[in-house]
Amino acid sequence: MFKIGDFSKLTRVSIRMLRHYDEMGLLPPAHIDTDSGYRFYNAEQLPRLNRILALQDLGFSLRQIGELLAHPLSMEQLRGMLLQKQAELQEQVRAEQERLARVAARLDQIELAQAGGEGGRYDVVIKELPAVWVAGARATISSYSNIGFLFERVFAHLAPLRVQGLPAAIWHNDSAREDEIDAQALVFLEAAIPASALVQVYQLPAQKMATLVHHGSYLRLPQAYNALTYWLARGSYQISGANREVYLHFSTPARQDDDSYITEIQFPIQHATE
Amino acid sequence: MFKIGDFSKLTRVSIRMLRHYDEMGLLPPAHIDTDSGYRFYNAEQLPRLNRILALQDLGFSLRQIGELLAHPLSMEQLRGMLLQKQAELQEQVRAEQERLARVAARLDQIELAQAGGEGGRYDVVIKELPAVWVAGARATISSYSNIGFLFERVFAHLAPLRVQGLPAAIWHNDSAREDEIDAQALVFLEAAIPASALVQVYQLPAQKMATLVHHGSYLRLPQAYNALTYWLARGSYQISGANREVYLHFSTPARQDDDSYITEIQFPIQHATE
DNA sequence: TTGCTCCTCACGTCACGTGAGGTGGC
């Protein structure tokens, strides 16, 4: 028989935890002194404690372990649980490795900044955007700054409906030619509204996005794009579609050199392994 | 200006968390209505929120982020913190991968058991043993079961000192010959005691151990050894020294076929990469 | 007018560590 302190030394499990396992019914002591309340353990209890520790190491919670010990699973069921655990752990490892890549990218960013670069002002954030309704107009334009008339079309469509929302652009840059830009102006909606010949209304699908907020004039947007694409190149993501700009602070008509503008750049991404 | 719900939708940060960041002083709203207490945010706050989220993603706690935002670090200091984070994350990834290997080993164990094997009854547990004083006697013997006389030597040394402790054996199996076993009998002590010509007293160094508890006769110890060595072969550990047996439940003189015996087998291990 | 949004307060999570304050055994 071991007093709790000796059993703790033997098993390297803290006294606190042995008491906790007792409380949870996972490992009641072999004997409890009725006068003093002292817990006494014996060597026969070691296999059970080891099973608890092993299951914990496999990633089960103490509650789950309690159930596993109370209602032992068949080999086949246990195998199923472990296969699921394995998948979870693999996903966790992947997530950790991606985080590591992001730390490395951040370190790179610092070194570039020390070398005189500009990227250090931006923080890239990954978001899961849900599906959302938009009203949009699309056309091929000859310059990025010419998107204005598309927005006018959309706004003209929305005004009589008394609908408002954040404006955004999607740049479908399939063409290699710099003067053939497949551009889409859109406004985010709360819900579906009627469409028209010139303005489409549809749902953008849910999408994982790498985003960055640029606070300043459009003339310095290229630096922001550089920071984001550099970050993406360093990481473990692939760009999986057309990039967007969300105009969080702007004026109409747009000016190219307004330093108060705030623009979020978004690139749809997916895991490089998918 | 955005109400908290709109800002939450925009940033994909829950309302609960925006309020929490306010409470912590990380991101106070740009404006709070004095009557209603409503929080209002504006687009200028997005870069700060993104910085919070990016630092969180790098593994900093909200408290640390608060300090980083209040007292910005130099590039060099930030680099140092990130390098440390990187090391921590690498260690975490390694630990997760080892855990994954253990899950895989467990799955193997199940398949072996289904094929009629015996390994399924054992749970391997890793422990960090601290340095500990022992009294021991060492000799080359011709059979494992001949270790008894070495224990008698140790017990004879301890008896007049009125010292007790758990007995254990260390098997220094350097020789290839099965009838030349370099064996050591020892007893764990609470503190140092005098040595003698036949009994050494010294400290076993701290050591990471892979352990397993065998409940049953010594005749079935080989199965327990098989389970442990198989587990070790599957995992990412290297055996780094002589294995031990700790006799948790036994009798003197020892019998080979006593099913009530409880024995812990220990292999010193280190990471395969070290 | 009626949902909708916002507010504060507070509990629960999960596996622990770390006290405070008190008692029994060598």
Added chain:
DNA sequence: TTGCTCCTCACGTCACGTGAGGTGGC
């Protein structure tokens, strides 16, 4: 007799989610 060990009770951790119960704006 005096440390030592054990006991119970309870708080703190940390980033959240999820209510309860109540109020203001279209």
